[in-house]
Amino acid sequence: MLKKNYKYTKIIRGWLLVGLIMLVGQVILGGITRLTGSGLSITRWDIITGVIPPLNAKQWSEAFELYKETPQFHKMNSMFTVQDFKFIYFWEFFHRLWVRALGFIFLIPFIFFVIKKQINSYLIKRLAVVILLTILTASAGWIMVLSGFVNRPWVNAYKLTLHFILAVLVIMAMVKTVADVYNFGVKNKLKQYKFVRVVLGVAFIQMLFAGLMSGMKAGLYYPTWPDMNGKFVPSVLLNSTNWSWTNMINYDSYLFAPAFIQFTHRFLAYVLVLLTFIIFYKLRNELEGSQKKWIQLPIILVFVQITLGILTVLNVNGKIPLFFGVSHQLVGLLYFMSLLFLYYSLRKNKA
Incomplete structure (x- = not known):
């Protein structure tokens, strides 16, 4: 500080x-x-x-x-x-x-x-x-x-x-x-400070999977929603023999890694929607003035983000659609930043 x-x-x-x-x-x-x-x-x-x-x-x-x-x-x-x-x-x-x-x-x-x-x-x-x-x-x-x-x-x-x-x-x-x-900060640190830290941790892991999604071109393999080519859990993930580091490395030649990355990326997106809603519910009456935007922004951005993610998947046609793909990345980054600013707005201000 x-x-x-x-x-x-x-x-x-x-x-x-x-x-x-x-x-x-x-x-x-x-x-x-x-x-x-x-x-x-x-x-x-x-x-x-x-x-x-x-x-x-x-x-x-x-x-x-x-x-x-x-x-x-x-x-x-x-x-x-x-x-x-x-x-x-x-x-x-x-x-x-x-x-x-x-x-x-x-x-x-x-x-x-x-x-x-x-x-x-x-x-x-x-x-x-x-x-x-x-x-x-x-x-x-x-x-x-x-x-x-x-x-x-x-x-x-x-x-x-x-x-x-x-x-x-x-x-x-x-x-x-x-x-x-x-x-940024408040006179007395709010109880939800630590909970927001947990949500930030989940969001950071989601950013990691976003990088892997891009690197493996995983979005190309399952261009459907809410299912993944007709199934909610891809068959390749249900076979225990596929769970090996070799398959994670050979993502160019075998479907396991792209399936695992996209499935996890989708799952974490739903988790973040739930967690963001919980944050909003807990803090909606505790922040005042200009600080309110730091609780309003994440709830808005997370729904925009998941919508863009769905539109990106549904518009895959041999390649990731440029507009939706870039917009999805931008809003995801802004969502993560809004959580960071929220986190710092809840800490005890020593200044």
């Missing part, structure tokens, strides 16, 4: 909010990149020179030739023209450019505020954690991309999930920082 009576300027508060919004934007761009199959279009990670995309026909041809060496081109996109390549290149380039812009917008003001002594040691430490996690996320992202250049035409699901979860941890660290700077 912040030092007692420490106040930050509106500029610093606004800067932190911009940083949080850009972090959310980065995750969503990652989702678009994934759903459009763009993540393997740029075969190199040039931190400095990579800011400039191909500018003429020769440079586009050279970039396309590098892409032609990847498994994704040979196994999935061998009919691609340069124009097709430009489309997927754009999303991956924009994704990486956003990361660079985020670093620029975040780091330079951070250094300036430190030099001018406009932020205290607490905030410096908090932001150092955010920066460290961001570096780890970027590193995991490149490791993830490299996994798609060997044998399979897409990235490894577990490495993608690691990249995604690290990005979620960055957002969690940033939400905590924003909540502290805006002095």
Whole structure:
């Protein structure tokens, strides 16, 4: 918690909010990149020179030739023209450019505020954690991309999930920082504080399964609702001999892992709806003023989220629908963030 009576300027508060919004934007761009199959279009990670995309026909041809060496081109996109390549290149380039812009917008003001002594040691430490996690996320992202250049035409699901979860941890660290700077809390910690922590834990596990859903393309295998291809529990899950780590690893060649991931993802969604409703019921009369939005937002977002999830599944036609898939990811992230802000609004404020 912040030092007692420490106040930050509106500029610093606004800067932190911009940083949080850009972090959310980065995750969503990652989702678009994934759903459009763009993540393997740029075969190199040039931190400095990579800011400039191909500018003429020769440079586009050279970039396309590098892409032609990847498994994704040979196994999935061998009919691609340069124009097709430009489309997927754009999303991956924009994704990486956003990361660079985020670093620029975040780091330079951070250094300036430190030099001018406009932020205290607490905030410096908090932001150092955010920066460290961001570096780890970027590193995991490149490791993830490299996994798609060997044998399979897409990235490894577990490495993608690691990249995604690290990005979620960055957002969690940033939400905590924003909540502290805006002095979230109440005079006396509410009893439901610990219960919200449990719900947050379930929501975090759901985020983990969301990453695995994306990485394994699990949504493609059971495009029905409320059943899963006519059954509420897929047959492959009822056979005990299928429950092995080998089947979890070989998710490309056997149905068990995608079935398990999608079934669990659906189950956790229903659990979160119930838990969110319980939170709303318990807290609806205990929060006052602007704090009420932190109990209203989760209940709204969880129903929007589950609706988008159902629409995403029902509109699968050989691939995940881009609009519904990205919207589902965005609202899911906003739901998780709303729970975090609710959690910090229930704690005892020491400021």
